[in-house]
Structures are given as structure tokens and as C-alpha cells.
Amino acid sequence: MRSITATPRKNSLRAAALVASAAMVVIGVQTGSANAAADKAEGGQQLALSAGQRASAIKDAQGAASSTASKIGLDGKEKLVVRDVVKDADGTVHTRYERTYEGLPVLGGDLVVHQKKNGGRDVTKATDASIAVPSTTPSLAPSAAKKSALGVAAAEKTAKADAGQAPRKVVWAAQGKPVLAYETYVTGVQKDGTPSKLHVITDANTGKTLFQEEMIHTGSGTSTYSGNVPLTTTKSGSGYELTDGARGGHKTYDLNQGTSGTGALFTNSSDVWGADRQKAGVDAHYGAAVTWDFYKNVLGRSGIRNDGKGAYSRVHYGNGYVNAFWDDDCFCMTYGDGENDSHPLTSLDVAAHEMSHGVTSATANLRYSGESGGLNEATSDIFGTAAEFYANNSTDAGDYLIGEKIDINGDGTPLRYMDKPSKDGRSKDYWSSSLGNVDVHYSSGPANHFFYLLSEGSGSKVVGGVSYNSPTYNNSKITGIGRDKATKIWYKALTTYFTSTTNYKAARTATLKATADLYGATSNEYKTVAATWSAINVK
Numbered sequence: 001m002r003s004i005t006a007t008p009r010k011n012s013l014r015a016a017a018l019v020a021s022a023a024m025v026v027i028g029v030q031t032g033s034a035n036a037a038a039d040k041a042e043g044g045q046q047l048a049l050s051a052g053q054r055a056s057a058i059k060d061a062q063g064a065a066s067s068t069a070s071k072i073g074l075d076g077k078e079k080l081v082v083r084d085v086v087k088d089a090d091g092t093v094h095t096r097y098e099r100t101y102e103g104l105p106v107l108g109g110d111l112v113v114h115q116k117k118n119g120g121r122d123v124t125k126a127t128d129a130s131i132a133v134p135s136t137t138p139s140l141a142p143s144a145a146k147k148s149a150l151g152v153a154a155a156e157k158t159a160k161a162d163a164g165q166a167p168r169k170v171v172w173a174a175q176g177k178p179v180l181a182y183e184t185y186v187t188g189v190q191k192d193g194t195p196s197k198l199h200v201i202t203d204a205n206t207g208k209t210l211f212q213e214e215m216i217h218t219g220s221g222t223s224t225y226s227g228n229v230p231l232t233t234t235k236s237g238s239g240y241e242l243t244d245g246a247r248g249g250h251k252t253y254d255l256n257q258g259t260s261g262t263g264a265l266f267t268n269s270s271d272v273w274g275a276d277r278q279k280a281g282v283d284a285h286y287g288a289a290v291t292w293d294f295y296k297n298v299l300g301r302s303g304i305r306n307d308g309k310g311a312y313s314r315v316h317y318g319n320g321y322v323n324a325f326w327d328d329d330c331f332c333m334t335y336g337d338g339e340n341d342s343h344p345l346t347s348l349d350v351a352a353h354e355m356s357h358g359v360t361s362a363t364a365n366l367r368y369s370g371e372s373g374g375l376n377e378a379t380s381d382i383f384g385t386a387a388e389f390y391a392n393n394s395t396d397a398g399d400y401l402i403g404e405k406i407d408i409n410g411d412g413t414p415l416r417y418m419d420k421p422s423k424d425g426r427s428k429d430y431w432s433s434s435l436g437n438v439d440v441h442y443s444s445g446p447a448n449h450f451f452y453l454l455s456e457g458s459g460s461k462v463v464g465g466v467s468y469n470s471p472t473y474n475n476s477k478i479t480g481i482g483r484d485k486a487t488k489i490w491y492k493a494l495t496t497y498f499t500s501t502t503n504y505k506a507a508r509t510a511t512l513k514a515t516a517d518l519y520g521a522t523s524n525e526y527k528t529v530a531a532t533w534s535a536i537n538v539k
Contacts, residue, residue, distance in 0.1 A: 044517025091117030108174025138204035145182035248310025280344035287351030353384035364498035374443030421445030
């Protein structure tokens with residue numbers, strides 16, 4: 001649901017869309033089950049739970065939630081609601097909770113309880129503030145909050161704005177002292193034709209807008225395709241359909257220029273795909289499969305929500321729509337056809353980046369503003385990059401350049417650089433106290449830089465035929481520990497130690513804890529993670 005770039009730039013996108021598309025003929029591979037073999041977990045590595053095991057663990061944790069709340073010192077007015085349970089090979093259980101206060105949802109009150117096998121317990125909280133408000137009776141009527149939210153939408157130039165459901169009364173704890181507030185969702189259409197779901201938090205007593213966030217952000221696509229690739233399809237009658245039975249039943253649909261619903265499932269008389277309108281469906285289906293396989297085989301995650309269920313893809317969205325986006329509500333990826341509906345913006349880069357926003361939403365749910373928003377964007381860049389390397393596709397080889405194939409700048413340069421983020425002219429290489437005021441696409445720079453340094457190290461080098469030269473804030477020399485270890489460390493931190501409000505300093509603490517779990521607190525990996533954070537000025 002997040003973007004791969006800050007704001008769509010029409011002229012640059014037009015230049016990207018005019019790149020000639022390559023013809024594609026794809027041989028379908030019909031298969032019925034996913035690879036069940038996961039890497040053997042050791043120490044702090046996560047166990048790959050089946051959907052049934054995960055559901056059972058969540059149910060058990062919810063049954064013990066009242067006792068847990070008491071044990072970790074919550075007020076009697078607070079209750080815990082389980083979101084997820086992660087189990088490590090060493091017996092540690094990480095349970096992620098949302099909180100309520102007198103029955104009201106506490107936004108920014110999420111926490112993770114880490115229960116050791118020996119009985120030791122630790123808690124990671126999104127806020128250290130005590131959750132309490134003077135009264136849960138608001139001065140402001142819901143209708144006033146709704147009107148205020150519609151005003152925010154009008155300022156954002158959201159067309160066809162509608163605040164549908166009545167505002168929900170909540171406790172807002174994501175920033176500063178907790179306050180009674182209203183949460184409103186305004187739906188409509190963004191300026192470029194993307195659906196809009198504007199999340200607005202309004203002080204329930206003063207009417208002040210405390211927070212606003214566009215939940216559906218556009219991601220720019222690419223006209224670079226993946227060549228001849230295998231597809232997992234399903235036999236249907238005398239023909240075939242783009243349903244991936246090996247990956248949670250992921251389906252790929254043709255919207256036929258519509259902007260709602262699912263459209264028509266792609267079907268074909270033979271299992272050879274790639275004619276006319278099928279090309280966009282082929283790229284989307286392949287991108288979803290690679291993203292699923294990366295999370296499954298590298299990180300032990302079964303689907304975006306880790307519940308074994310596939311999402312779905314929609315292609316040929318709208319008319320002349322030069323974007324793509326992930327939407328949690330439909331749990332789907334959607335791709336436009338580009339300028340003049342002639343170059344569908346479907347690619348592995350877009351799929352992996354955008355679907356990784358779905359993973360972040362299902363785990364830490366990093367707020368899309370300030371430093372946590374930068375970390376949210378960086379997480380999608382990090383896993384998108386890792387997935388691109390995992391695909392090992394010679395047509396689009398893995399690298400540490402973000403959007404290198406889409407030519408969004410119109411001059412052949414990438415959208416972002418992980419080795420030295422500031423080369424794009426806007427991203428930041430290092431942390432500073434002003435980073436939280438920078439657009440999240442550019443405040444992601446230090447975290448992207450951290451991932452590159454941790455993976456490959458500092459200085460000048462060539463990786464996969466691409467030249468890099470990565471500096472450090474303190475002029476230190478970093479020797480990388482390898483991309484695979486760096487990816488696993490970031491994933492474990494995201495899923496067990498990050499919360500909705502995690503900032504850069506907290507991310508340092510979280511990744512060090514994750515590294516200690518995986519490789520030990522005296523390991524070379526641990527020392528390198530600490531040194532790498534210092535190398536981007538996070539101490």
C-alpha cells in the first residue's frame with residue numbers, strides 16, 4: 001500500500017512508459033503444491049509454522065491475554081488483543097499485541113512480549129507513555145470529526161471523497177501523550193486516478209487533526225520484462241487459468257480498464273502464455289510467484305500474512321494509468337497500462353517492493369510518517385532488492401539500485417541507490433535529528449545504506465557487474481557479512497522487535513537483538529551490525 005517513489009511525475013513516467021516492450025512467450029508449469037522444505041531453523045531462527053499451528057498459537061495466546069496483561073504491568077482498564085505469534089527454534093515465543101483502553105482501540109499502543117523458554121520475559125513497546133485519558137466522553141460529535149476529515153481530503157484534492165462509515169472513537173498514543181480521538185477513513189480517487197483511502201485522526205475534544213496518512217500509495221512500474229519464465233497454472237476443463245495452486249491460490253485477473261472488482265480471471269486454451277493482453281498478466285503472475293518463493297524459501301514465511309493464503313493481482317487497471325499499487329483492503333496488487341494503455345507497468349521490482357509493504361503491515365505496521373515511515377519504505381527496498389537477487393533472472397539481474405530499469409528520471413539513472421543514497425539528489429546517506437521531517441522515500445536512505453554496508457561493506461567494489469562506492473559517516477571501514485545474513489537480520493527485527501513507532505535508534509536496538517538471537521551477542525555479525533549503524537550515524 002506504499003509507494004516506490006514520492007509523487008508520480010507525469011513527464012518522467014511518460015518517458016519510462018515509452019520504452020519498447022519485449023515480446024514474451026511463456027511456458028506454463030502446472031503444479032499443485034508449494035515446496036514444503038524450509039531451511040532448518042537453529043538458535044533464534046524462526047520456526048515455519050503451518051497455518052493451523054499459527055492459528056492455534058494465536059488462539060492460545062488470546063486465551064492467556066488477561067494474565068499476560070497483568071504480568072507485564074498494564075492498568076486494569078487495558079486489554080491485549082493478539083495480532084501474531086512467532087516461535088523461535090530455541091523455544092522463545094514472540095507475541096504481538098494491540099491494546100485497548102476501556103474498550104477503545106489504542107493506536108500506537110502495540111507491543112511485543114518475548115517469552116523465553118526458561119521463563120524470562122521482555123517487552124518491546126511502541127510507546128512508553130502510560131495509556132490513560134481523563135475521560136472517554138468526547139466534546140466533539142462524530143459528525144464534526146467526519147466533516148474535519150472531509151476537509152483534509154479536500155485539501156489533498158481527493159476526488160469523490162466519501163467518509164462512509166462513522167468515525168471510530170480511539171485513544172491516539174502514537175505521538176506524545178495519549179489523547180481521546182476519532183479515527184476516520186475517507187475514500188475517493190487521487191489526482192492520478194489511484195483509489196484513495198485517507199486515514200485521519202482528529203482530537204475528539206479540540207477538533208485538531210493529529211495525523212493523516214494516505215493508505216494507498218502509488219508505485220511506479222517498469223517496461224522491463226523478465227523474459228521467458230515458468231508459470232504455475234491450473235488446469236480448468238479443456239484449458240488453463242492463471243491460478244497458482246502452489247502459492248496459496250494466487251490468481252491474476254484482467255480488469256479490462258475497469259477500476260473496481262476483480263475483472264476476469266486469465267484463461268487460455270493451452271499452457272503457453274504471452275499473447276496480447278496476457279503479457280501483463282504473465283509478468284504480474286511471475287512477480288507474485290517470485291515474491292512468495294523468496295519469503296518462503298529464504299525467510300520461512302508462508303505468504304504475505306504468513307497464513308498460507310495467496311493474494312491476487314489485477315492488471316489493465318484504468319485508462320492511461322501510469323502506476324501500480326498494493327492495497328491491504330483487497331489484499332491485492334494492481335497494475336496500470338501506462339501512457340496510452342500501451343506499456344503495462346508490471347515488473348518483479350514493483351511486485352516485490354509493494355507486496356513487502358503488505359508484509360510490514362501484517363507485522364510491525366510501521367507508521368507511514370517520520371522516521372518510522374522511512375524505515376517502512378526502506379524495508380520494501382531491502383526485501384525488493386533481496387527478492388530480485390533471489391530470482392536470479394539474467395534479464396533483470398539483482399543489484400543494489402532501486403528502479404534501475406524504469407528510467408523514471410528520463411536519463412537512465414535509477415530511482416534510488418543503496419550504496420550512496422544521496423546520489424539521487426534527495427535521499428539522505430546518514431541519520432540526523434532532522435530526518436523525521438524528510439519525505440519517507442528519502443528518509444529511507446540511511447536504512448538502505450545500512451543494508452548495503454552490512455551486506456557488501458564500504459569502499460569501491462564491483463558486485464554482479466555493477467560498480468559501487470559506499471562511504472561511511474565516521475570514515476570507518478566496514479567489511480560486509482553478506483546479503484543473506486543481512487536480509488535475515490532485518491526480517492527478524494521487523495517481525496519480532498519493530499513496532500508501529502520504531503525510529504532509527506530503536507531500529508539499531510532491534511537489529512542488534514535480532515543478530516544476538518541469530519548469531520550470538522559476541523559474534524562477528526553482532527559487532528558488524530553495531531559498527532554499521534555507527535557508520536550511518538545511528539548510535
